[in-house]
Amino acid sequence: MELTKDLIGASAAPLILSILKEGESYGYALIQRVHELSKGEIEWTDGMLYPVLHRLAEQKLIESHWRTAENGRRRKYYVLKPEGHQALAVQREQWRVVNLALGQLWGT
Amino acid sequence: MFNLENEIRHWHRSMLARLPLHRDSIAELESHLRDAVQANVQAGMSSRDAWTTACSQLGSPDALAAEYLKLSKCCVWHWLPAKTVLGVYGLMAILLMALLASRVSSGKTELLLAVHVLAITLGYSAVFAVSAITTWSILSRAFSGWSHVETEILGRTIRAAAIASLTMTAIGVMTGCLWNHGRTGIYWGGSLNEMSGLAVLFWNLLVLGLQAYQRDERTRMLASLTGAIVVATCWFGTVLAQRASDYGVSMTASSPVILAGVALLALVGMTLLPAGRLRFYKSA
Numbered sequence: 001m002e003l004t005k006d007l008i009g010a011s012a013a014p015l016i017l018s019i020l021k022e023g024e025s026y027g028y029a030l031i032q033r034v035h036e037l038s039k040g041e042i043e044w045t046d047g048m049l050y051p052v053l054h055r056l057a058e059q060k061l062i063e064s065h066w067r068t069a070e071n072g073r074r075r076k077y078y079v080l081k082p083e084g085h086q087a088l089a090v091q092r093e094q095w096r097v098v099n100l101a102l103g104q105l106w107g108t
Numbered sequence: 109m110f111n112l113e114n115e116i117r118h119w120h121r122s123m124l125a126r127l128p129l130h131r132d133s134i135a136e137l138e139s140h141l142r143d144a145v146q147a148n149v150q151a152g153m154s155s156r157d158a159w160t161t162a163c164s165q166l167g168s169p170d171a172l173a174a175e176y177l178k179l180s181k182c183c184v185w186h187w188l189p190a191k192t193v194l195g196v197y198g199l200m201a202i203l204l205m206a207l208l209a210s211r212v213s214s215g216k217t218e219l220l221l222a223v224h225v226l227a228i229t230l231g232y233s234a235v236f237a238v239s240a241i242t243t244w245s246i247l248s249r250a251f252s253g254w255s256h257v258e259t260e261i262l263g264r265t266i267r268a269a270a271i272a273s274l275t276m277t278a279i280g281v282m283t284g285c286l287w288n289h290g291r292t293g294i295y296w297g298g299s300l301n302e303m304s305g306l307a308v309l310f311w312n313l314l315v316l317g318l319q320a321y322q323r324d325e326r327t328r329m330l331a332s333l334t335g336a337i338v339v340a341t342c343w344f345g346t347v348l349a350q351r352a353s354d355y356g357v358s359m360t361a362s363s364p365v366i367l368a369g370v371a372l373l374a375l376v377g378m379t380l381l382p383a384g385r386l387r388f389y390k391s392a
Contacts, residue, residue, distance in 0.1 A: 027136060028143035046144070047167030050136060051175040073143075076136045 003042060012044070012052045014095060017088040020062060020080040027053065027076070053078060061087050110156045112145065119163070125253055126173035133176060141166060177260060189244040190265055197237045201230055220290065224283040231276030232308060232339050238269035239336035242329050246378050249325070253384035259325040266332055267319045274312040281305040304342035311338045329379045333372065 019025060019033050027049055034042050056062045061084035069075050080088070116138060123134045141162050148158030166172070208226055211217040217225075245262050248254070284305065285295040296302060318331050378386070 027140050028147075045167050045171075046140060046165045047137070047172045047175060050133060050140075051178065054133070054176075073139065074135075075139050075143075076132075 001041060008042065008044065011042070012048070013056060014088065014091040015042075016049075016052060016056065016078075017061065017080060017084055017091065020078055020084065021088060024077045024079045026078065030078075056084070059083075059087075110154075110159075112155055112159060115159055116141065119169070122169050123172070126169055127176055130176055137166065137172065189241050189248075190261075193237050193240045197233060200233065201226075204229055218287070220283055220287045224280050224287055226280075227276045227283060228280035228305065231273045231278075231280050232343050234269045234273035234276065235308070235312075235335045235339040238266050239332050241265055242332035243375060245325075246329055246333075246375050249329075249383050250378040250381055250386045251384075252387060254325060259323070259328070262325060263319055263323075263328055266328055267316065270312045270315040270319070274309060274316070277305060277308045277312065281309065304345075307342050308339055311335060326379050330376065333375060333379075337372070 015034055015037075016030060019030055025033070027046075030053075031044055031046055031049055034044060053062070053064075057064060057078075061081060062078050063081055064076050064078050066074055066076050119141070120134060120138055123137065124131070127134060141159075144162035144165060145155070145158045148161050149155060153161065167175075204226060208217065208222040212219050212222045242262070245258070249258075281302070284302065288297060288302075289295045315331055315335060319328065322328065322331075
């Protein structure tokens with residue numbers, strides 16, 4: 001099943017914030033995690049992720065820092081900020097409401 | 109023979125040409141590509157296939173640049189030339205305000221006249237400020253290349269300066285009329301200075317119209333340079349013409365004017381060249 005572009009776009013920020021709540025991560029690992037969580041149903045264009053990360057950083061929900069990984073390669077890691085935790089709580093509530101409404105309509 | 113490092117270097121250069129203001133982002137994308145290539149190789153692909161697949165998953169340089177362009181609204185303020193020129197402009201505004209405030213408080217200058225001088229100075233100077241940014245852009249474009257992202261940022265900068273200049277000049281013209289009325293009983297005397305204010309207002313309206321309908325960076329740059337000439341003529345030309353007329357002196361071009369003319373012609377010439385034509389080295 002292919003998700004619509006709108007749905008992928010709308011779910012990108014809550015997915016990123018939720019994954020970062022598990023701990024710091026970097027772009028490639030974020031994409032792999034989304035792939036794993038959705039069992040391959042959510043197919044992000046890899047390049048789409050980074051502008052979203054930039055936007056979240058501009059909104060001061062996440063912050064980034066460069067660090068050398070164990071394999072010696074430098075990577076940019078992202079961490080959830082306290083404001084990001086608050087934004088995630090709000091988004092979670094919003095998605096819960098949508099999920100509840102659709103669940104009642106569809107009887108799931 | 110496929111060489112991954114060469115491919116990455118080539119990709120890096122091509123991204124840098126499109127997004128010269130996003131070096132950090134390009135480094136991040138490169139790191140992503142390296143991770144993806146490594147994973148693809150571990151999955152059994154050849155280096156060439158791993159690279160091709162990783163690039164196609166990441167998206168084409170043009171598509172990536174377009175995504176970053178959507179974020180570049182803030183870049184006007186992050187752009188070093190704009191930051192420098194705006195810093196100088198802000199400092200000049202503060203100094204002028206302090207000077208005028210002290211003159212008003214000591215009774216040497218009327219408040220209305222001080223507001224008029226401040227508004228006209230800031231309005232006219234906004235055009236010079238953006239011309240300075242344009243000059244930097246012309247040199248940068250000629251010597252190191254140009255991208256559509258920079259065109260967009262330059263366009264936004266010119267538009268913001270035109271709006272600022274239009275607003276301040278309008279305030280200046282209105283306060284000038286009020287001050288004139290207080291002294292002579294008429295709002296509009298039709299003097300050279302007053303006509304100059306109107307000329308600057310119309311010029312800014314023209315620039316705003318041009319920015320909306322003309323996306324080519326060369327037209328934007330030439331319009332910005334012309335703006336400096338229009339404002340310089342309106343601001344200083346009227347003073348020089350009045351003085352020359354008062355003393356019965358015929359106006360001749362002095363060395364600084366000739367020098368400015370030559371520099372201007374050189375800038376116009378560079379604007380008309382293809383981007384990167386004067387680059388010192390050629391990329392492989």
